[in-house]
Amino acid sequence: MYSPGDFPPFAVTVDLVVLTVRSDALCALLVRRGEAPFRGRWALPGGFVRIAESVDDAAARELAEETGVSGLHLEQLGTYGEPRRDPRMRVVSVAYLALAPDLPVPVAGTDAAAASWVPVSEVSSLAFDHSVILGDGVERARAKLEYTPLGTAFCGREFTVAELRRVYEIVWGVSLDPRNFHRKVTGAEGFLTATGQTTARDGGRPAALYRRGDAAVLHPPLVRG
Amino acid sequence: MYSPGDFPPFAVTVDLVVLTVRSDALCALLVRRGEAPFRGRWALPGGFVRIAESVDDAAARELAEETGVSGLHLEQLGTYGEPRRDPRMRVVSVAYLALAPDLPVPVAGTDAAAASWVPVSEVSSLAFDHSVILGDGVERARAKLEYTPLGTAFCGREFTVAELRRVYEIVWGVSLDPRNFHRKVTGAEGFLTATGQTTARDGGRPAALYRRGDAAVLHPPLVRG
DNA sequence: TAGGGTTATCGTCAGATCGACGAGAAGACC
């Protein structure tokens, strides 16, 4: 037993939940399928893992192919392996979560008909079990904002406290007190590093610019609601 | 493209990190391998996913086969898919974490030479990448105790606050103040439900018996150290 | 039966933290 050729053959794919915040909404990167099954339906970007690459590398490769950007935060979300999730064959898919700043319009991938950012509140019935995966990804992202500094992944390299607060408000769907948010965010060890610069925004007083700090977890965590 | 027969074939397995607390140590369920490669080395229990079962079902099946117990808490830990992690063929393994009460000595599995509980502090160099997986599992378990009521999964159906505290102390490797622990644990909404009964233990005052509550997350969370 | 040992449970108290909100700072615009 337990020798090559003596095991059930599976196809292994990666699926990507790529989230960003743009125009006051949490958006996911979706592609429109050009092939059967689910032809014409929205789906998560993804593809087969190659025989000589690691699963993590496959996710990074697909992400770069779909967004044209590399170096984004990318973490494993979970693995989905129901027997009938793909009607053609037995596929096990490893899902990844990526948080991106407001990127330019995604490049139309090589094999995907069209790619675009869709507000997650308007997404309905994706191909395969991708609706479930997307839901899990959004939930994970919401939880991550509480106890990690990953909200900064939605912002550019330099950002203001108000921009970061806007990210939290949109992802969590709540409104936060600007003064308390400012106090907690600047008080959490290693969350932000000041650049010394300020923005000249229209309207009010210029805001200080920050970069992401080097902390991996937040002490104390930010709380929702 | 994208048709059966036109994709790289993978073997898909599940690996189990089964943890328990016994004799003042956090222990993992390990099996000694009876076949090459890594013959004679300790490894995590696990096995191939069958072609007609879901990955989650495969994990539950293997867990029942190895421990003789079903109904334990079982959650996906992560997927490990480096190309060379198995020297014979391309294997992608989905790891699961299970938290168990102090079970009787595990049954020697059908295909594993021997199975036993090993304190995680004494584990060294498991087969394949199982040391990494075990480390991830222990870290996940430690984090889960903070914000979920899953510490109760290490206890029996009814338990005292002191028994639960002992679990936390052993898993986290710290010592906790009994009075503050009691206050926080009984104060957290839905963590514990009193049975009204008490134990007749040797020594001190009898302790109240509790069962696991119905909360999924802890408010407020318990903090380490 | 009294006293000591042990463990469980409740209280107290100072310091830290949180949410709600006032107030000043620093710009744009009229």
Added chain:
DNA sequence: GGTCTTCTCGTCGATCTGACGATAACCCTA
């Protein structure tokens, strides 16, 4: 200059935390 906007710093009471005293309820021994 006056007014608007947004950013940033402070204040205050309620709440929570950790350290630790005190009491309760058992067992054991003399």
